[in-house]
Amino acid sequence: MEIEFIPVGGYGEVGKNMSLLRVGDEAVILDMGLYIPKVVSFDEEGGHKKYVSVNQLIDYGIIPDHRVIEKYKHMVKAIVPSHCHLDHALAVPYLASHYKAPIISNPMTIEIIKTALRDDDIKIPNELKKLNNNSSIKISKNIEIELINITHSALQTAIVAIHTPKGTVLYANDFKLDSTPVLGQKPNYKRLKQIGNGNVLAVIVDSIYSKSATKTPSEKVARQMLKDVMLGTENSQNGIIATTFASHIERIKSIVDFSLKLNRKPIFLGRSMMKYIEASEKCGLTKLSSHADIVGYGNMIKKRLKKFKSQKRDKYTIICTGGQGEPKAVLTKMLNQTLPFKFEKEDNVLFSNQTIPVDINIENRAKVEERLKQKKVRIFKDLHVSGHVSREDMRDFIKMTKPRAVIPCQGDSSMFKSFETLAEEMNYKPGKDCFNLRNGDKVMLYEN
Ligand SMILES: [Zn+2]
Incomplete structure (x- = not known):
């Protein structure tokens, strides 16, 4: 044989x-x-x-x-x-x-x-x-x-x-x-x-x-990094916008856990986030939707973001994709006003990922960071382990x-x-x- x-x-x-x-x-x-x-x-x-x-x-x-x-x-x-x-x-x-x-x-x-x-x-x-x-x-x-x-x-x-x-x-x-x-x-x-x-x-x-x-360090290390940033920095008056890979449910769970500790409701925005969360729930691996809002589609996202205007910024955490600077990701769309969100000075943007080292991602991500800096938000990068x-x-x-x-x-x-x-x-x-x-x-x- x-x-x-x-x-x-x-x-x-x-x-x-x-x-x-x-x-x-x-x-x-x-x-x-x-x-x-x-x-x-x-x-x-x-x-x-x-x-x-x-x-x-x-x-x-x-x-x-x-x-x-x-x-x-x-x-x-x-x-x-x-x-x-x-x-x-x-x-x-x-x-x-x-x-x-x-x-x-x-x-x-x-x-x-x-x-x-x-x-x-x-x-x-x-x-x-x-x-x-x-x-x-x-x-x-x-x-x-x-x-x-x-x-x-x-x-x-x-x-x-x-x-x-x-x-x-x-x-x-x-x-x-x-x-x-x-x-x-x-x-x-x-x-x-x-x-x-x-x-x-x-x-x-x-x-x-x-x-x-x-x-390679354990996922527990990334969890600790998120904990330090989310629970250990001054963010009580400001928005928190966290990005990570949609498929990284372990990571998402950590962001949700610390949001709840801060008495902030986790709000997932975007179709890919929704897909992976739904699949993980179908397989009995998580129950994220019982603590969070999951908004998958364009018009619904717009509606939800408009609702934020009347809410205090310390009441929610936005969780979305965009860590690679992808032009179609929610974070990028929020930045270029395709989606109605206004970043305010000292809002916190958390990148719980690493840029995949190909030219297009490196360029896109640099553009996103530049725009965030112009808006004077606080950036927390590399809250990540491989x-x-x-x-x-x-x-x-x-x-x-x-x-x-x-x-x-x-x-x-x-x-x-x-x-x-x-x-x-x-x-x-x-x-x-x-x-x-x-x-x-x-x-x-x-x-x-
Ligand atoms: Zn893989």
């Missing part, structure tokens, strides 16, 4: 993650994601993904070029997104119907995919199958899929274990090792160690922070799982190079059992 790994998207770039693992004459697709900076520029140019062909989306760089796995198409038994982030799950509406296979993922991810399909009125024939983390399903003669619970900046993130008769492959794309998450379960270290009994053929590892010589493993976490993960081979994923060539030096420190050899791959390459993990 041959076991072959083929990277499709996210190798040599950060985004549009997708890979294929072939096990004999069967195969499984891991992740099917979007390339977010391209989505942003496409939207800004007035494009609509629904009205262009799949090949055009590929050529524009929005979705992975899955033509490199065309000859394996008939082998695919399942499509398994590892978590609900756009760059891992939301190319499903455009690519999944090409394969006669169910989409299998945890409830949160399936809910987000359903919402995306509904929003864009796209129908796909694939069955959407929920599988809880820390459980498994046999999808074909030779493949069993197990979702192992892990921590990340999205709830219910999984490391996907692909069990075959010749050993296990672990797909660990986007994760951190956080033993004290604010919400959700801890990493299932026990199961990872159990699997790491010498039978792991390969691990595919999130390498975006392979240069960062540390252990959702990705750092170099020393990677080392622990590899030690824990004892794979015969390691493959970096989700990174550019310098990130992969840095991962390679870590692997060499751990006695892996480039080209022999550490594979620095690019989209469309192939590597045989087992043959006889």
